[in-house]
Amino acid sequence: MTITLAQRVDALESDVALKELRSKYCWFAARGDVSSIVALFTQDCRFEGPLRENGRRDVIKGRGELLPYFTQSIGKPGLVLPLIVNHVVSVRGDDATGTCAMESAVSPLPGAPALICYYYDEFKRIDAKWYFSYRQLSLYRPQLQLDPNEKRSVDGRIM
Amino acid sequence: MDADLEQRIAALEDRRAIEELRSRYGWYAARGDAAGVASLFTVDCLFEGPEGPGRRVTVRTRARLAAYLGQAISKPGSAIPFLYNHIVTVQGDRAEGSCAIKPHIMVGEKQMLGYYVEKLARRDEGWLFDDRRLYLYQPYLELK
Numbered sequence: 668m669t670i671t672l673a674q675r676v677d678a679l680e681s682d683v684a685l686k687e688l689r690s691k692y693c694w695f696a697a698r699g700d701v702s703s704i705v706a707l708f709t710q711d712c713r714f715e716g717p718l719r720e721n722g723r724r725d726v727i728k729g730r731g732e733l734l735p736y737f738t739q740s741i742g743k744p745g746l747v748l749p750l751i752v753n754h755v756v757s758v759r760g761d762d763a764t765g766t767c768a769m770e771s772a773v774s775p776l777p778g779a780p781a782l783i784c785y786y787y788d789e790f791k792r793i794d795a796k797w798y799f800s801y802r803q804l805s806l807y808r809p810q811l812q813l814d815p816n817e818k819r820s821v822d823g824r825i826m
Numbered sequence: 827m828d829a830d831l832e833q834r835i836a837a838l839e840d841r842r843a844i845e846e847l848r849s850r851y852g853w854y855a856a857r858g859d860a861a862g863v864a865s866l867f868t869v870d871c872l873f874e875g876p877e878g879p880g881r882r883v884t885v886r887t888r889a890r891l892a893a894y895l896g897q898a899i900s901k902p903g904s905a906i907p908f909l910y911n912h913i914v915t916v917q918g919d920r921a922e923g924s925c926a927i928k929p930h931i932m933v934g935e936k937q938m939l940g941y942y943v944e945k946l947a948r949r950d951e952g953w954l955f956d957d958r959r960l961y962l963y964q965p966y967l968e969l970k
Binding site: 672673676679680683686687689690691693694697698744745748749750751752772773 | 827831834835837838841910911912913914924925926928936937939941963964967969
């Protein structure tokens with residue numbers, strides 16, 4: 668299949684937009700601006716928090732549930748100061764997946780003075796604008812949360 | 827190539843150039859090269875930064891900035907800026923954006939962290955910082 672120049676440019680623009688979406692998430696998170704964070708997600712989004720001691724995650728569905736969840740967890744300025752590195756993005760038309768790493772010198776989690784984490788992301792483009800449709804947050808530190816039965820690849824696709 | 831496509835490619839090039847401008851800032855700053863840092867700013871630039879809780883310093887013009895940075899970052903390795911969370915919006919020959927910075931400076935037991943809020947201008951030599959303001963996340967929180 669021949670990829671046109673316009674498609675290649677679109678892929679690069681999408682790559683930029685998706686990385687910037689993550690950056691905006693960080694900007695708002697540092698400020699405890701949860702309504703602006705929620706606006707970066709699709710209406711029917713899904714967010715999964717880090718693994719708890721019981722081996723389960725908080726699973727948050729839709730913007731309506733996301734707002735109180737983030738308000739409770741990071742709803743004040745300076746509770747988390749996220750810096751994103753290691754961006755991976757894979758775009759297919761109006762859908763995309765990816766992973767990235769995140770560090771924060773402070774943490775809202777009890778007993779964790781700082782965080783090193785990673786995200787699995789899924790994105791959707793709606794009316795020419797990209798949104799998170801799915802985010803799953805896992806920890807590297809203070810607790811290593813690697814799933815030996817992981818079903819996703821480094822580019823966030825379900826294998 | 828049609829005009830729309832050329833414009834979109836130019837926007838991607840602009841964004842890349844601006845991210846690289848920030849990287850060059852980090853390179854010169856790590857080396858204590860005040861003149862190198864100042865060369866990344868417009869002649870009539872503005873730089874603003876923190877000087878302790880509730881206090882800010884403002885420096886105008888490239889020449890004054892070089893003198894100021896000659897005092898502030900003259901020692902190589904005293905700051906090693908790593909930049910994150912790039913946001914850029916380009917409109918013609920002007921742009922604005924933000925990025926986060928970890929300069930690898932400890933203040934007491936806290937790692938210094940901050941963010942820049944920027945306005946940029948395209949000149950004959952390329953994109954330059956026209957108005958760059960540094961705010962802190964740590965050791966104290968300055969939210970803009």
